[in-house]
Amino acid sequence: MRAIQVTRLDGPDGVAVVDVPEPTPRESDVVVDVKAVGVSFPDLLLSRGEYQLRPDVPFTLGVDFAGVVRSAPDGSGYAAGDRVACVLPYGGGAEVVALPADSVFPLPDAVSFEAGAALPMNYLTAQFALATRAGLRAGETVLVHGAAGGVGTATLQVAKGYGARTIAVVSTDAKAEVARAAGADDVVLVDGFLAATKELTDGDGVDVVLDVVGGDLMTDSLRSLAPGGRLLVVGFTGGAIPEVKVNRLLLNNIDVRGVGWGAYAMARPGFMRSQWDELLPMLERGVVAPPIGHTYAFDEMGSALADLADRRTVGKSVVRL
Numbered sequence: 001m002r003a004i005q006v007t008r009l010d011g012p013d014g015v016a017v018v019d020v021p022e023p024t025p026r027e028s029d030v031v032v033d034v035k036a037v038g039v040s041f042p043d044l045l046l047s048r049g050e051y052q053l054r055p056d057v058p059f060t061l062g063v064d065f066a067g068v069v070r071s072a073p074d075g076s077g078y079a080a081g082d083r084v085a086c087v088l089p090y091g092g093g094a095e096v097v098a099l100p101a102d103s104v105f106p107l108p109d110a111v112s113f114e115a116g117a118a119l120p121m122n123y124l125t126a127q128f129a130l131a132t133r134a135g136l137r138a139g140e141t142v143l144v145h146g147a148a149g150g151v152g153t154a155t156l157q158v159a160k161g162y163g164a165r166t167i168a169v170v171s172t173d174a175k176a177e178v179a180r181a182a183g184a185d186d187v188v189l190v191d192g193f194l195a196a197t198k199e200l201t202d203g204d205g206v207d208v209v210l211d212v213v214g215g216d217l218m219t220d221s222l223r224s225l226a227p228g229g230r231l232l233v234v235g236f237t238g239g240a241i242p243e244v245k246v247n248r249l250l251l252n253n254i255d256v257r258g259v260g261w262g263a264y265a266m267a268r269p270g271f272m273r274s275q276w277d278e279l280l281p282m283l284e285r286g287v288v289a290p291p292i293g294h295t296y297a298f299d300e301m302g303s304a305l306a307d308l309a310d311r312r313t314v315g316k317s318v319v320r321l
């Protein structure tokens with residue numbers, strides 16, 4: 001079978017489609033014929049040897065993917081022919097993948113394989129951040145940094161699914177369009193986002209800030225919170241890791257909360273499936289509908305990763321088999 005492998009750790013140039021043997025499943029594994037693979041930030045970091053996991057080369061890329069079950073053990077809840085979405089730390093970018101049932105999720109008939117391959121990591125992260133870490137309640141307002149990105153658009157949609165109001169923060173007008181199309185109630189530019197947010201909330205501020213950017217946004221993000229507000233630390237795409245002056249927390253009874261979805265979910269069998277079950281009604285209502293950007297051929301993963309690295313992508317890129 002063919003697999004998308006990292007052959008040397010020098011980024012997208014070292015990614016190639018290689019012939020490898022089909023996997024030998026363990027008794028408890030579900031075997032999936034893969035139809036689409038998502039292109040994600042961890043894939044890029046893995047291809048450079050810069051991710052927290054550093055498998056020996058050659059290894060197969062692919063965090064998010066979707067396909068059809070070829071075989072499944074009794075009692076797994078799956079059977080041959082089921083449409084599924086899946087998530088792994090890496091290894092999903094192959095024609096056939098064997099993996100534990102815990103990492104497999106039912107994909108409704110109305111949801112395409114491309115959308116399925118765009119869902120798991122970003123949407124399960126967003127659900128974990130908003131529900132588990134922030135304790136989001138219907139009627140609250142959520143401000144989302146990097147709102148046109150993968151986690152950003154997922155957060156806009158999941159927050160909406162929970163009945164929250166959303167304010168998207170983006171760097172350009174083109175990204176404002178992406179955030180609006182993803183369902184943001186309001187969109188503001190990152191320059192001057194504090195004043196714009198205060199105006200949009202009649203001076204009250206927001207209940208939750210989700211931050212994937214970090215850097216110098218932190219102080220204004222804390223200032224944009226209403227009393228009792230929660231700031232969620234999800235990532236540092238801006239490069240710098242900010243520091244927090246803790247007197248700001250005391251003044252308005254606000255919290256800064258870390259979000260580490262992978263470590264939390266991997267330590268709790270069944271947790272990801274319970275998260276997926278929270279998302280299913282949102283998928284069926286259409287509130288959750290991942291914005292698919294460019295679709296690439298199976299042998300174009302290297303180009304897809306190069307486009308991601310150069311910030312040329314809009315929405316989630318997907319590789320089709």
Ligand SMILES: NC(=O)c1ccc[n+]([C@@H]2O[C@H](COP(=O)([O-])OP(=O)(O)OC[C@H]3O[C@@H](n4cnc5c(N)ncnc54)[C@H](OP(=O)(O)O)[C@@H]3O)[C@@H](O)[C@H]2O)c1
Pocket residue numbers: 041042121122125146147148149150151152169170171172175190212213233234235236237238239259260261262311
């Ligand atoms: N903690 C967790 O559990 C968890 C889980 C999944 C992902 N993550 C992390 O979350 C972060 C976001 O992932 P993603 O998939 O949403 O990424 P993405 O699709 O590339 O979006 C990131 C956004 O960050 C903004 N940004 C600001 N400065 C940037 C810079 N210098 N370079 C690139 N982007 C910049 C961009 O929006 P603007 O241009 O509009 O500012 C961009 O849309 C990553 O660091 C990822 O590792 C964390």
